[in-house]
Amino acid sequence: MAFEYKRLxxxxxxxxxxxxxxGCIVLTYMLDKGIIGTSYTVRIVRISVIYALIGVSMNLVNGFTGVFSLGQAGFMAIGAYTVGVLTIPLxxxxxVYYLVPISEKIQDLVMPFGVALIIGGIFAAIFAALIGTPVLRLKSDYLAxxxxxxxxxxxxxIAxxxxxxxxxGSLGLKSIPTFPSLFIPVIISTVGIAFMVLLIKSSYGRAFKAIREDEVAAEAMGINLFKHKGLSFIISAFFAGVGGGLLAAHLTAIDSNQFKIMVTYELLLIIVLGGLGSVTGTVLSSFMICSGKELLRWFDLPHSIGTWKIPIFRPGLRMVIFSLLLMTVVLFWRRGxxxxxxxxxxxIYNFLRRWPWRVRRLIRGDYSKKQEEVTPNA
Amino acid sequence: MHDNNGMKNNVLKMENTSMQFGGVLALNNLNLDVYEGEIVGLIGPNGAGKTTAFNVVTGVYPPTNGAVYLDREILVENYPQGKMKELYSGESKGKYTVAKVLTPDRITKLRVARTFQNIRLFKDLTVYENVLIAQHVKQKSNWLFASLMMNHKEEKAMREEAMRLLEILDLVDVKEKTASSLPYGQQRHIEIARALATDPKLLLLDEPAAGMNPQESDELMHFIGRIRKDFGLSILMIEHHMQVVMGICERIYVLDYGKLIAEGSPKEIQSNKKVIEAYLGVDD
Incomplete structure (x- = not known):
């Protein structure tokens, strides 16, 4: 009996x-009011949604347009510093500026968080536009x-x-006002991601995908490579800037060392694990990685059986386990x-429906029918 | 020269077009015309410069020397510059003094479409998406409007047009299939369908029958004949299958080592001594 793909x-x-x-709204509300979880859980959710936004912005360039860009940390730094400088209370x-006083031009300049966030995004986008002209003429590794x-x-x-x-400078910024409620980062991220999803679904998004699939053919189909790559690059930078601004408010203290290459690699990990070219995959893996790194902290603590202290449980084991998990995931899900x-x-519906069918086949021990499995082309 | 075509509109004209890569003269002083509604064949042994001619017309690279006209208007024109000034070994040197270069996407917007020798479909996308992407060339609204779905009329028109095209070309059944999952012959059809979606007046087909069996290439011949009529096209095609070339081309150009060695009707070409020599070699 063949499996039949049914639609709801x-x-x-x-x-x-x-x-x-x-469900999401209720969950956010309950977390926000402290009905479920602790402030630690709230922090994990906050960082997850922020990384989800930045991850999707990176996926827009890397996964959907096929441009291998590794500049996300720089755009985040621009957004974070803009928000930091503009929102620290007078x-x-x-x-904050105890060593070198703040420049007179900006010393009285304080902006509401939302405005600062958008300005941060715009600064990042402008920077992307400036570097885009030379950079986007390069290909693959060189572009990276x-x-x-x-x-x-x-x-x-910055430093x-x-x-x-x-x-x-290297002292960094502190006393950045944080979010009054968990709803703020959640809503901003959702709106940002929703916008990028709509962009991907539009004709421009299809053009991005065409460039990813085959640049020569895309150009022969009338798609201006430079314009479309630039568009994707700039929009991505804008949301990375916004995400960086959110990160600044999340951390309340930032310095330039927080925007090292490691941040970009972490984001790369998120989008590769979630699937290059999948928005939902990125959101999913952002939550998995951000919470996974925290949940695995148990491995960093010393543990003992009776009086015997198990020697492998020591700080650092967490990252070993984390890497092993990642390798396992990548081995079994090669495209994320x-x-x-x-x-x-x-x-989801068919995934769940398929299980009883799979079990039945397993019981019968009949594997020859595997080819009969009817799945539509996704 | 072309008395029978004198009245017709000259859709494509390549004039003294040369293309030189380093010391290799891939195309030397090619003169080629495609008149409205014609199917013109471009043949020649391997490495004769056929695909180079296509790449020059579609803007993949600018010619080293010479000009290309579309509907009697200049499309690209170039003369040997920089290093090529001394290196250039082709003919008609010094005849051209203007450099006008267009990128492939601009040329597609001027209604010139092409297919590729080795199929270049958007492999991971569906057949429908492949055709839909080609409609992007007509997109007028900017990205912000498009993402905020304020252009749904235009979007709907694009989708309908893509569907209509698939219906005409009998591809509705495979609409949701991934392009790379389809048989080779069908992929060739889809590539042509995608090229048609950009609404061309001139279609360049690069070896459309390559790798096809006699039955498939027979079907392809009918298909090409049909789309020429339905879409009002002029077609320039590179082809090795003599059966196809002789079957549907009205005029044929023969290239060898980048030079035009013959042109004329299929009959004339078949009996042309130079062509036979180029293909079979000279008897010493």
């Missing part, structure tokens, strides 16, 4: 989607190295002596957890 009807899907949204400024270089330049400039009156697929109710 539209009303069911709408109801399920509304339920999911309601009263705390002398405390060039973007990596630019992102390091941003970090170096530079001449920048002390603005960025406070979601590949290029997106979450769909049909997919």
């Amino acid at each position: 009807n539209k009303t069911t899907k709408i109801i399920l989607t509304l339920l999911l949204i309601a 009263a705390s400024r002398p405390n 190295i060039a973007t990596l270089g630019f992102s390091e330049i941003v970090r170096a400039i 530079n002596n001449q920048m002390w009156p603005i960025t406070n 957890l979601m590949g290029r697929k997106e979450f769909s109710w049909d997919g």
